[in-house]
Amino acid sequence: xxxxxxxxxxxxxxxxxxxxxxxxxxxxxxxxxxxxxxxxxxxxxxxxxxxxxxxxxxxxxxxxxxxxxxxxxxxxxxxxxxxxxxxxxxxxxxxxxxxxxxxxxxxxxxxxxxxxxxxxxxxxxxxxxxxxxxxxxxxxxxxxxxxxxxxxxxxxxxxxxxxxxxxxxxxxxxxxxxxxxxxxxxxxxxxxxxxxxxxxxxxxxxxxxxxx
Numbered sequence: 001x002x003x004x005x006x007x008x009x010x011x012x013x014x015x016x017x018x019x020x021x022x023x024x025x026x027x028x029x030x031x032x033x034x035x036x037x038x039x040x041x042x043x044x045x046x047x048x049x050x051x052x053x054x055x056x057x058x059x060x061x062x063x064x065x066x067x068x069x070x071x072x073x074x075x076x077x078x079x080x081x082x083x084x085x086x087x088x089x090x091x092x093x094x095x096x097x098x099x100x101x102x103x104x105x106x107x108x109x110x111x112x113x114x115x116x117x118x119x120x121x122x123x124x125x126x127x128x129x130x131x132x133x134x135x136x137x138x139x140x141x142x143x144x145x146x147x148x149x150x151x152x153x154x155x156x157x158x159x160x161x162x163x164x165x166x167x168x169x170x171x172x173x174x175x176x177x178x179x180x181x182x183x184x185x186x187x188x189x190x191x192x193x194x195x196x197x198x199x200x201x202x203x204x205x206x207x208x209x210x211x212x
Contacts, residue, residue, distance in 0.1 A: 003205060008069070009102075013098070014065060136154070148176045149204075
């Protein structure tokens with residue numbers, strides 16, 4: 001099963017963010033992003049702000065969370081730069097109360113068994129009603145240790161380039177780690193494990209009964 005990475009992100013839960021601070025000038029002046037990055041879109045409001053750059057890097061700030069997302073991971077060194085940008089943002093605004101961190105990925109595959117959910121679910125007539133199951137979502141949670149691992153496996157049929165449905169299997173992946181506000185060093189260290197967590201998920205995906 002071949003997997004394609006669509007985006008990777010770091011989400012930091014917080015208390016007391018000020019979304020109105022978000023701007024290219026603020027990010028560039030504090031060394032969070034290079035000054036010459038080109039803006040594709042920006043929205044700034046009291047409860048929610050976002051800035052999207054031409055290279056696919058996106059910052060979203062809400063009162064209770066910060067998200068740094070890379071939408072073009074094939075064209076950007078996200079393993080190094082995503083944690084650097086997120087950590088620098090936290091350092092610039094230390095007065096905000098930061099808590100848990102989510103490391104997130106979205107993958108898809110077009111090479112999977114004809115009946116992938118039939119390999120994970122008990123067979124029965126309900127799987128074959130109405131000419132067969134065309135879409136489904138299965139959420140799996142592993143929360144007995146930190147970081148907690150959550151994955152949603154979804155069968156979708158998005159339109160391809162020729163506008164015909166093209167079946168795909170989508171994996172929405174989350175590794176969440178709780179932190180107390182004073183655990184700045186531990187929080188930063190965890191953010192920098194984004195590449196290791198990517199490898200951890202790929203190993204997990206390889207254990208699913210979709211490859212043979």
